[in-house]
Amino acid sequence: xxxxxxxxxxxxxxxxxxxxxxxxxxxxxxxxxxxxxxxxxxxxxxxxxxxxxxxxxxxxxxxxxxxxxxxxxxxxxxxxxxxxxxxxxxxxxxxxxxxxxxxxxxxxxxxxxxxxxxxxx
Numbered sequence: 001x002x003x004x005x006x007x008x009x010x011x012x013x014x015x016x017x018x019x020x021x022x023x024x025x026x027x028x029x030x031x032x033x034x035x036x037x038x039x040x041x042x043x044x045x046x047x048x049x050x051x052x053x054x055x056x057x058x059x060x061x062x063x064x065x066x067x068x069x070x071x072x073x074x075x076x077x078x079x080x081x082x083x084x085x086x087x088x089x090x091x092x093x094x095x096x097x098x099x100x101x102x103x104x105x106x107x108x109x110x111x112x113x114x115x116x117x118x119x120x121x
Contacts, residue, residue, distance in 0.1 A: 007043070007052070008054050009038075022107050053068070065084075079097065
C-alpha cells in the first residue's frame, strides 16, 4: 500500500497538527479533518486511495469516531482505523481492522500501528 494516504480526524487543532506533523515527518502522505463527517466525504471521493484513518472518538458533528470506524469497516474494509481517546476506553473492538490507542499516545505507538496499513513495516 505504499503511496496511499493517512487520514487524521481530530477536533483539537493542536493534537491534529501534531499528528499531521509526525506522520508527514515519517514520509507519509497525510490529510486532516476536524470532523468525521468531513472525513467520510473525502473517503468517498478517494475510494481506494486511503491506507488508514487515525481518529479521535469524541468529536462534533453527526458521526463520532466509533461511528466512523463502523462505517469504514463496512464500506472500506481494507482501511485500518486507529481510534484514540483520553476518555473512552473500549473494552473490546469487534472489528478486526480497528485498533485503539489511548491518549496521550506516543509517536512510536502511532507509527508502529500504521506500519502494516501502509506497507512500510
